Amino acid sequence: MKQSYKNHQQKLENELRKTSMQNSKTFWKILNRFSKKGTDTNIKITIDQLYEYFKSLNENEELNTDEINVDELLDSIDN
Secondary structure, three states, rough: OHHHHHHHHHHHHHHHHHHHHHHOOOOHHHHHOOOOOOOOOOOOOOEEEEEEEHHHHHHOOOOOOHHHHHHHHHHHHHH
């Protein structure tokens, strides 16, 4: 399977190189096969929304840092 994939990639690479110099229409036709049609490229998101999203991913609801006593934690680790 790995060898077949490698052969496919090499064949495609050779085809792209050949057509890029000889036939630009075919070259772009090949490249357009890989475009992500149907995806929305106009998605609007603010930096604040992005920040809040990643902040929520990193939150641990079970751990409340206000209730942690560092000295007690270190003592329990030592024991």
